[in-house]
Amino acid sequence: MKHLQVEYFALFRERVGQAGEQVSSDAANPQELFTELQTRHAGLESLLNMKVAVNDELADWATPLSDGDRVLFFPPVAGG
Amino acid sequence: MKHLQVEYFALFRERVGQAGEQVSSDAANPQELFTELQTRHAGLESLLNMKVAVNDELADWATPLSDGDRVLFFPPVAGG
Amino acid sequence: MVTAYCFFHRSLVVELGFRVSHAALDPARCSAELVDAHCGGLVTFEGWVRDHNEGRRVLKLEYEVYEPLAIKEGEQVLTEAKRRFGVQHVFGIHRAGVLEIGECAVWVGVSSAHRAEAFDACRYIIDEIKQRLPIWKKEYYHGGDSGWVNCERCAHPHAHA
């Protein structure tokens, strides 16, 4: 069981209703973690071009997660 | 015999030593006129990409000249 | 959180690089800082808040920026542009917070000896900023509703990997 800090941005934050939460999970990677969180938060849809960062580095959805990781879920960006 | 107002710009003005002159000439077009003026002004070299304007319109070197025309000789431009 | 912007000494342009600002941008001030007697020209891009988008009337915008990564990725984009196009100086700054119509949301400037590479580098930087930086834009529409740009019509039925 890993202890993770999860953070939601923009549309995700609004859909989940909070900016972040502490999560205990067996998810092996961000992909599994996101799927698990979707069962908990009905509004947390998968979006085309969404991204994930682990400990402030953009990461692959299959990156292995470790205990204590900070996992940031980014909906599609729109700077400029 | 046509009476023409000839004007020189930039390098041409410096080489000829004046900004303009009244010229009486039988030159049929700016090309002939320029050649004629070269016999009068030793420094008036032909330059690649030089241009001519007649009565404030850019013109072809073979445009027929009329009495009273204002003929402007432009050395190669370098704006910007 | 970075609230000042453009208040840097010329020789530090490269080190300071990309910024996020919570106050109005001052393009003249940003431009002035890219001045260099060895440079023949400056190309700049300013992104403005438009009063419409995809057929809807926009009243104001809100930019959410995740600053630690936006700054890191912005720096990376600037460095790539300098290396790839061989330009002298590069600078970029992006607004965060609520913006009214007509306000400047992003400013990018490139100075270099010759203009062709300045145009290419400036375009590269703004294109990459829009695609790569963790910045989100919420539009508030005439009629009272609002929406996150690029997010509202992109639900993905399958895996997101």
Next chain:
Amino acid sequence: MVTAYCFFHRSLVVELGFRVSHAALDPARCSAELVDAHCGGLVTFEGWVRDHNEGRRVLKLEYEVYEPLAIKEGEQVLTEAKRRFGVQHVFGIHRAGVLEIGECAVWVGVSSAHRAEAFDACRYIIDEIKQRLPIWKKEYYHGGDSGWVNCERCAHPHAHA
């Protein structure tokens, strides 16, 4: 002879078009006049007097402008850019007279709904200005001599037609 510049009301931008100025340019003022709530961005180019050219140290520059044709041809270039790239607003202004190192010799700005066409239009305008307008540049070098750019090494032994 046009000595004022940029002092125009927004709705007149197109009519006033291209200008020649005998006084220092104010880029911020020029930019501000291209503002439009329908436009998403502004691309600008500033040409600066460099301290070197083709390996020689330049101390100052002198621009000679034949204004009646420079303005007419400048307007023509701006009109072509608007039509060809479908941009909203275009403006260009060129200095005449003696300029010191670092001064702004030419300013071009384009605002439009989207940025790609603003970049293309801005680049088109400055490229055409440099090639087509009756403007000549004399460089004063370290050492006391001077030369007309593009003229000194282009004597043409044959016909000029």
